[in-house]
Amino acid sequence: MAEVAPGIAHQSRDLPNPPKIGGFVSFSSCDYPGQLACVVFLSGCPWRCHYCHNPHLQKRETVPGVPVWAELLGWLEQRRGLLDAVVFCGGEPLAEKHLPAMLRDVKAMGFKAALHTGGAYPARLAHCLPYLDWVGFDVKTGFADYLNVTLVPRSGDPALASLQQVIGSGVAFECRTTIHPQLHDEAALLALGETLAGLGVQDYALQRFRPQGTASPLLGSQPLPAGYPSAATTAALAERFPRFCVRND
Ligand code: SF4
Numbered sequence: 001m002a003e004v005a006p007g008i009a010h011q012s013r014d015l016p017n018p019p020k021i022g023g024f025v026s027f028s029s030c031d032y033p034g035q036l037a038c039v040v041f042l043s044g045c046p047w048r049c050h051y052c053h054n055p056h057l058q059k060r061e062t063v064p065g066v067p068v069w070a071e072l073l074g075w076l077e078q079r080r081g082l083l084d085a086v087v088f089c090g091g092e093p094l095a096e097k098h099l100p101a102m103l104r105d106v107k108a109m110g111f112k113a114a115l116h117t118g119g120a121y122p123a124r125l126a127h128c129l130p131y132l133d134w135v136g137f138d139v140k141t142g143f144a145d146y147l148n149v150t151l152v153p154r155s156g157d158p159a160l161a162s163l164q165q166v167i168g169s170g171v172a173f174e175c176r177t178t179i180h181p182q183l184h185d186e187a188a189l190l191a192l193g194e195t196l197a198g199l200g201v202q203d204y205a206l207q208r209f210r211p212q213g214t215a216s217p218l219l220g221s222q223p224l225p226a227g228y229p230s231a232a233t234t235a236a237l238a239e240r241f242p243r244f245c246v247r248n249d
Pocket of ligand 1: 045046047048049051052053054055057058090091092118
């Protein structure tokens with residue numbers, strides 16, 4: 001995750017409270033649909049999801065060896081015309097107070113900007129949306145049941161407020177839910193689909209739980225059982241959304 005792109009020279013910087021960058025990937029064709037992007041991982045997340053693949057990014061801290069923002073901007077200068085976009089993910093990237101300014105930097109250079117978020121901080125999201133071209137929005141479960149996934153009481157409240165903001169903004173977005181039968185039975189998946197369709201979500205993906213890199217006693221180390229989710233559930237969800245898929249990664 002903390003990959004340094006070729007050509008980024010490390011420099012010493014003495015900025016007060018610089019962005020907490022936890023990792024960087026110089027090229028990705030799968031983090032922003034249809035766009036060639038680099039990916040900036042921002043440290044910090046207030047939630048503790050059972051299936052988290054990036055627990056090292058939950059704490060808000062700068063990771064040694066990862067370029068600082070000024071260095072990444074210098075690298076991006078050399079990538080104009082080669083990359084389409086910069087994707088910010090985490091952790092929860094909205095935990096980074098500098099994110100609106102970072103998005104503004106990226107847009108000023110002519111790149112598109114995308115965000116992967118669970119929506120934990122709707123007030124900061126409001127400052128980010130004017131600069132965003134696409135959002136990948138993680139919906140953990142039914143908004144009243146977030147505690148079961150994030151282990152944080154009432155975390156569904158800011159998530160719902162954030163999703164409503166994204167929908168109201170007109171920014172292109174996708175909702176996706178990482179699924180496991182211990183967290184989402186078939187009825188819960190159908191109910192969540194109904195909720196999201198009712199909110200106006202057009203693009204929805206279920207992402208099958210992968211045990212690699214997780215350490216959850218609840219979810220264990222086994223892949224999902226065959227037949228979950230059922231064909232009847234996926235068919236019913238597919239009818240609710242103009243675009244729907246089940247992903248294996
Ligand atoms: S919101 Fe994302 S980064 Fe935070 S604990 Fe959940 S899976 Fe991990």
